[in-house]
Amino acid sequence: MGGSWHRVNGCGCQHRYGLYARELRLVLYDNYRIFVALSLFLVVSPFGKIRLGSSDDRPEYNYPTWIGMIFAAGIGVGFVFWGVAEPVLYFDDPPDNVVPGTAEAATVGLRYGVFHWSLHVWAIFGLVGLVLAYVQFRKNQPALISSAFTSLMGDKIAGWPAKSINIFAVLATAMGVATTFGLSALQMSGGLSYISNIENNFLTQFTIIGIVTVLFMVSAASGVNRGIKYLSNVNLCSRRCVITLCDYCWTNHLYCQQLC
Structure with missing residues (x-):
């Protein structure tokens, strides 16, 4: 009886956990949709004409440089890494009882990849950046996260509430940067080991993190107008070259297959 009760109770707990996870997922999806809808509303509404600066200020950077800095300093590593890895992972291990390795699993993988790395994530980042x-x-x-709450809370935000918000923001940023460094190290180490004799081990990854850290410090110390701007432009141009080269090679490969 005890074993049977344990199995039944375990199934019940697992069932309740599944229901809670499903409800939480639906809530998150609804919030993502709200972010996208609010972003689109701000674009087409009169609020979209509000200049982020004084009335006579003009943009300091052109669109290509601005887009390059957004990708390089925003979701560049995550987009390059998980933009490919996430659909593949869901293809091998899809959710919702989908059979792995099927066309349906591929569709699910692409759906989750697009969901996590397209309009929804940009809407979240865009609204936070817009408020700041x-x-x-x-x-x-x-330029603090707590400044965004001044209009809502007034003088009540001063003191420990502002410090708590800023400390939490710093910790979250540090975790995000650590994740970015880790993903970039894994990606570059894996790529180097694939095309060369360099081993994909801790020493290689640690060396890559050290080099990236030095580049980051030099770029940040030189300011936005020099280091970050130049690195972003180089990053954007190199990405275009890689995409063009891959497209050219793949097109020629298909053409050769048709001839054969």
Whole structure:
């Protein structure tokens, strides 16, 4: 009886856990849709004409440089790494009782990849950046996360509430940067070991992290107008070259197959 009760109770707990996970997932999906809808509303509404700065300010960078900095300093590594890895992972191990390795699993993998790395993630990043830019360049507030709450809480935000918000933001940023470094190290180490005799081990990954850290420090110390701008432009141009080369090679490969 005890074993039977344990199995039944375990199944019940697992069932409840599945229901809670499903409800949480639906809530998150709804929030993502709200972010996208709000972003589109701000674009087409009169609020989209508000200049992030004084009335006579003009953009400091052209669109290619701006887009390059967004990708390089935003979701560049995550997009390159998980943009490919996530659909493949879901293809091999899909959710919702989908059979692995099937066309349906491939569709599910692409669906999750597009969901995590397209409009929804940009809407979240864009709204957070928009709020920070607004309070900094329009309201002349410090470039802190707590400044975004000044209009809501007024003087009540001063003191420990502001410090708590900023500490939490710093910790979250540090974790995000650590994840970025880890993903970039794994990606570059794996690529180097695939095309050369360099071993994909801890020493290689640690060396890559050290080099990336030095480049990051030099870029940050030189400012946005020099280091970050130049690295972003180089990153964007090199990515275009790689995509063009891959497309050219793949097209020639298909053409040769047709001839044979």
